[in-house]
Amino acid sequence: MSAENIEKKYKPWIIGLSIAIPLAVALLFSVRIEGYDTHFLPPIYATINGLTAVLLISAVVAIKNKNQQLHQRLMTSAIVLSALFLILYVIYHATSDSTPYGGEGLIRTVYFILLVSHILLSIGVIPLVLVTYVRALSKRFDKHKRIARITFPIWLYVAVSGVLVYIMISPYYV
Numbered sequence: 494m495s496a497e498n499i500e501k502k503y504k505p506w507i508i509g510l511s512i513a514i515p516l517a518v519a520l521l522f523s524v525r526i527e528g529y530d531t532h533f534l535p536p537i538y539a540t541i542n543g544l545t546a547v548l549l550i551s552a553v554v555a556i557k558n559k560n561q562q563l564h565q566r567l568m569t570s571a572i573v574l575s576a577l578f579l580i581l582y583v584i585y586h587a588t589s590d591s592t593p594y595g596g597e598g599l600i601r602t603v604y605f606i607l608l609v610s611h612i613l614l615s616i617g618v619i620p621l622v623l624v625t626y627v628r629a630l631s632k633r634f635d636k637h638k639r640i641a642r643i644t645f646p647i648w649l650y651v652a653v654s655g656v657l658v659y660i661m662i663s664p665y666y667v
Contacts, residue, residue, distance in 0.1 A: 499631035539659035
């Protein structure tokens with residue numbers, strides 16, 4: 494299959510997932526499944542975010558050292574961890590009320606700037622990650638490299654800011 498055909502094959506999936514994932518996450522805030530205690534999930538999915546950041550940095554080091562196979566494995570693992578994060582995040586928020594942030598003053602402003610930027614960039618990074626990955630699958634490494642230079646810092650920011658948001662709100666979990 495040609496590179497163009499591979500990209501054409503995955504394009505509907507990229508568009509569909511880029512729309513469906515944020516919509517599903519937004520809808521979960523109106524759904525409440527009672528009877529499940531999932532209070533243990535936030536530190537787990539924060540850890541997953543941290544591990545994703547480590548994998549992303551390791552993948553960049555691997556490709557700079559021309560270890561394409563390791564780079565591919567690390568990036569695939571980062572995508573799997575991101576999907577696992579999303580599943581756990583959805584389960585937690587479908588079974589638990591949102592935790593209000595209790596900080597005051599400047600730290601409150603910092604928290605909300607971090608949270609809003611994290612949320613907005615987490616939506617935007619979905620199609621970037623998928624397009625970057627498909628370009629690698631289709632062996633269009635010139636195009637892959639160009640978009641990866643945009644995708645990497647955004648994805649890394651989302652992973653790291655997710656950990657910071659957790660650290661900042663963790664004292665207020667019930």
